[in-house]
Amino acid sequence: MQADSLWTVSEDQFEPKRQNHAETVFTTGNGYLSTRGAMEEGYPGERRTTFISGVFDDIPISLTELANAPDWLELHLLLSGEVFRLDQGEILGFQRVLDLRTGLLRRSVRWRSPMGRTTRLEFERFSSLADPHLNILRVRVTPEDYAGTLEVHAGLNGDVDNEGFKHWEWLGQAAHNGSLWLHTRTRKTHIELGQAARLTLSGPAPIQGDGWDVHNHPTLVRRTALQPGQTAYVEKVVAVYTSRDVPQPLNAARAGLDPAVLPSPAWDHLWEPHAKAWEKEWAACDVTIEGDDEAQIAVRFSLYQLLIAAPRRDERVSIGAKTLSGYGYRGHAFWDTEIFMLPFFTYTRPEIARNLLSYRYHNLDGARKKARNNGFKGAQFPWESASTGEEVTPTWVPYFADPTKMVRIWTGDIEIHISAMICFALCQYWTATGDDEFMLQRGAEVFFEVARFWASRAEWNKSAERYEFRDVIGPDENHDHVDNNAFTNAFARWTLRTARRLLDWVEQRDPALAADYRARLQLDEAELTLWQKVAEKIYFAYDPSTGLVEQFEGYFQRRDIDLAAMEPRTESVQGLLGIEGANLVQVIKQPDVLMLAYLLPELFDERSLHANYDYYTARTDHTYGSSLGPSIQAIMACRLGRQEDAYEHFIRAARADLRDVRGNAGDGIHGASAGGVWQAVVFGFGGLRVNEKGWTVQPHLPAHWKRLTYRFKFRGQEQVIDLPGKGPFSSEEA
Ligand code: IFM
DSSP, X not given: OOGGGGGEEEEOSXXXXXXXXXXXXXXXXXXXXXXXXXXXTOOTTOOOOEEETXXXXXXXTTEEEEOOOOBSOOEEEEETTEEOOTTSSEEEEEEEEEETTTTEEEEEEEEEXXXXXXXXEEEEXXXXXXXXXXXEEEEEEEESSOOEEEEEEEEOBOOOOBTTBOOEEEXXXXXXXTEEEEEEEEXXXXXXXXXXXXXXXEOSSOOEEEEEOOTTOOEEEEEEEEOTTOOXXXXXXXXXXXXXXXXXXXXXXXXXXXXXXXXXXXXXXXXXXXXXXXXHHHHHHOXXXXXXXXXXXXXXXXXXXHHTTXXXXXXXXXXXXXXXXXXXXXXXXXXXXXXXXXXXXHHXXXXXXXXXXXXXXXXXXXXXXXXXXXXXXXXXXXXXXXXXXXXXXXXXXXXXXXXXXXXEOOHHHHOOTHHHHHXXXXXXHHHHXXXXXXXXXXXXXXXXXXXXXXXXXXXXXXXXXXXEOOSBOXXXXXSOSBSOOHHHHHHHHHHHHHHHHHHHHHHHHOHHHHHXXXXXXXXXXXXXXXXXXXXXXXXXXXXXXXXXXXXXXXXXXXXXXOSGGGOSOSSOXXXXXXXXXXXXXXXXXXXXXXXXXHHOGGGOOHHHHHHHHHHHHTTBOTTTSOTTHHHHHHHHHHHTTOHHHHHHHHHHHHTTTTTTTTSOGGGOOOHHHHHHHHHXXXXXXXXXXXXXXXXXXXXXXXXXXXXXEEEEEETTEEEEEEETTBOOOBOSOO
């Protein structure tokens, strides 16, 4: 493959049946907003969507979701009176290419109309990374074998919905004198949105134009004439602001398109700073793999998807499990962000990691409220989070196997490890960056409140003389309402101990601040003693004779079925056995205990690692279980020297969205899998380990990889690791 093709993802057929998958893959964006790869002219069944980070709105009943913004993309072309549509006439040539290096989406089409006229069209678009409020598309239109007219309609369409539910109310609009704008507001959360657009048409013949002031869909129209072989240039540039950004978003959007600020045509003015901004991003994080083109492209694709979802200027938003690229999980953030996506940012773009962690800090009050409502102290972070930190997990959803039935979702009630995951991510960020100030001012408060939650949630079992966490769901969601999930218990203990040490450190570093925390949070000695007592006595089901950790109490008594004997299958074990059925057997959705071994390696010795790896690997639904599992499984396989296993799991993660392994990529990118792919390469094959003392590299490259390079930052210093061979292989301190 050419070096350039290792930076692209492409398709060379228009396939209406898989258009939703393609829309996800070809998402463009800049962290402020993302637009799915729908086509400008629009097709039945499409999920045409632009999500703006943090723009949530409520829907009945007590649900909140990212609101699909009024459509900026719309562009219709009439070629000598015939509407350009790929589902009519004949497609003589088609290619779409996403350039991961610059976030440019290009579509080349040769199309014969129903009347037999042939036209070449070159579409391009991007959302500026340099100025996140600006989006631009352009088309070059060339009639090949006819002389005729070109008419362009470019609108801002406020009549959009989230697959049925309309979030926007109209406030105002205009479409005249070349000016186009739309002013709308979300119905419940009252976030105002100002959008302004400018349409440019140029070509060899005179241009005429007017505007259609259709309610909620203002549109500009331009017309010209073309001879065979002549090319017309169409450009639509759109500015987007919300009241989350500025007090007067409409004014800001209109001002952004003022020709004195942004000359017309705008493409070249926007392109250069945009391309430079992307160059800077990749310089900080690119990974190169020689000897495996599929892996190379998949890694860059994963990083691209994370980068276009990452908040660069906003610390009150997170990244949803499906990034900003689809309706899945309604834009809500899970532990996917802290454990799977965040390490990539922590080690390559710590400023973004800081924003993401600040989001949790700003939402502490929501988490406090959740703890209080459940009868606990401190902060219990929501399993699914939107803009306030309050729980937004739906309690009932249609059953995926039979949407006429509703199923109760318990994760929002009892999947409680999320709070510890936030603390873990804070520590990881702190260790990697040495950002003491952030830990002192923000991280510590989160830690203390979460520790307090764990101490109040723990239950004393008098007869067994231990603290327990009953009625929980661990990372493996095939089993709910279990007691003493090992992952949850171990992380409760870790948080309590780390919080105590952190308080000592704050006391040393800044006694006044420590006193302030003690007073403001009412942290007295009795409570601190309780943290210690609970931590010492938390039950952890480790069997020294086998080295096995029981995933939860009674897990080993569940029916042990032969997963291999169920092959070949095309759906998850939960899908085949039903929710109740899956609860009764040992098959797990993701490797709960191995995830623990990955995150807290100090709890497992070599023998125990092998024992748990063998036991749980055979019982994990790797193919159709959770997309979070394969990358972690790959890392653990690397650490245990199981190279072939490692690659098999890694490539499964790498293909999750590009090949639509689970058949649901149309709902959006699996953000955790994308982050996991980076971790599998860097922490797995690349062998990076980091602790307070420094870092070491002990590589485990797949046999067919000729070379791997990756970069990361440790305490502000950029490190480039070039494998095999070229050290250094540790920092001096480690
Ligand atoms: O957070 C995950 C969970 O671990 C498994 N179910 C899907 C969630 C969102 O990706």
